[in-house]
Amino acid sequence: MGLTGFRERILKLRAEQAKSIPSRVFFNHFFSIIYCIDCNEEKYDLKKIPFYNGIKIKNEKFNIEEVRKLLWNSWSTEYAYRIGEKIDNDDYYKFSLHWNFPQAYYSVYLSMTAFHETQGIANEQHEKSIKLFGNSVKDKHYPSAISFYTSGLKDEFEYSGLPNFKGFPKENSVLSKIECLEDAELQLATFLKTTRKKNAEDKRSRLQKQNHRDFRNAKGEFRKSFKKEHWDIIFKTIPITSVFNLLYRLRIKANYRDIESFVNADIDFKSFHSSLGQLIYYLNFIHEAYIVKAIGIAEYEKILKAFPNHLNEETALKRFEENIKPLE
Template sequence: MGLRDIFKKRREEEAKSIPSKVFFNHFFAINYCISCDDDRYNLKKIPFYNQIKIKNSEFDIEQVRKLLWNSWSTEYAYKIGEKIDNSDYYKFSLHWNFPQAYYSVYLCMTAFHETQGIANDQHEKSIKLFGNSIKDGHYPSAISFYSSGLKDDFEYKGLETFENFPKNNSVLTKIDCLEDAELQVATFLKTTRKKNADDKKQRFKKQNDKRFFNKKKEFSKSFKKHHWDIIYKTIPITSVFNLLYRLRIKANYRDIESFINADIDFKSFHSSLGDLIYYLNFIHEGYIAKAIGIEKYEKILNDFPSHLSDDSAKDRFKNYIKPLK
């Protein structure tokens, strides 16, 4: 192999690793934003939290227990890697780590939705409910960032320092301050919202939706503004749950290869994602405890099999949820 071929191969390998470096930066940025909010664990500052009660006329606490236990056991499975503490394990466990991260948070949120009578089995609907709650101010400001709007006219909320994207914006910029972190989060929201629109376009194409037909009565290859407006009007606001869901669907073989080939700190990536699981689960556990009562919640927690737990849920309860009583 000549020198030219070696450089070409090196460039190809570097290009393969870019997507994983981008995701690493994005999730690090999210946790950076959360950590900068001094009130991130003070749920009492949220009017919605103070008014939480059971709204499900057919409420069954057993269903909440099952959902919480599944969430905690999934979180435990995700965190097993910390006990192994092996760089190769962190790298090759991504296949199942991404779905674990998403499902732990999703199940915990669904347990809260169960108390409110809005639980369902449709992920898109659940994510939309979460987004609407973010928009309505039902969550801590630390996690209440989102984007909305039509093509090339997105709005970004919940990012206090973000104003616009600089001309030299890079998704690989080192994060040294809150401004850097919020710029990364805004970029993540932007690319995710655009990807959701592209996915919706493909879905409409498979359905042969006549709203997108050209004069030849074929699905248009050249989309104009009014076409995109139709699509974007069907897309709810884009929030952190969309970001986690996007990561979950990257757990197929081809996408995961870009992560495995990357030159990143896999342990730090694992920790960043784990920290996000921890925080989002804390919020929904706090909401559940408020709805069903601290005593009933503590019983569900204490009855959870100890061999399936790394005590993360107990830690959250002891340090952040019980003091809210």
């Protein structure tokens, strides 16, 4: 092989490796979330949360049928996600990402909306629902295991719920191995930071299409360069960035072009699938427990038992028996 051919091979290899980096980063980030949850000894002890103890139905027009439909949709979607565990095929894990990402998001979104229904705040606007979740996290309505978030203006982000995070080191690699809680929280802080920045960039793009008056130059055109003062106008309108923003970001990546970077990546697809499944399981546990607290265990059991048992025996039924019943 000539020198030219060798160089071409090296360049091609580097290009392929570069394509896989985003997916390897996402793998690390979601593994970090599960690492932090697993390390939290109080993750199932909801009684220590004052908000949980005071939950009751607040919806004046409450209709339990709406809760049933939302929960059944959530459980059906979670079951569809977990089918891959029964198949246990590496190629399946890889090529199922197109629908796995939306499944993960919608399962937890639906269970959260079912809880919001009991509180009279359910709506069909995803951004509004995510904002409600973020505000609840900020108000300490959720277990500390998933109560991490970031807020603030450009270059002034503040990180909460990550007690071991002390700032970003000079040599911070998002591809580093996670060997301790400090490593995991650093990854989470990075994930929150990049997601908040991306939310701001997406909003800037929407404002540019509108030629928003706040960002016009002297010629009446949308300014090409943004100073901190301009970015801050945008950041002031962006709610805190939480785990739900991370899931929503993953759902958006389910389009064909973004998914290709995942499919071509050199990652453990089975572990990625498992980590994401564990996050679905935990978030659904929380909202199901909150629903039980609101409507009562007897009403919840009616909804649970009317659903085909073989579809949720490893998910909702298991959560109810092992983690929710002991809370009552």
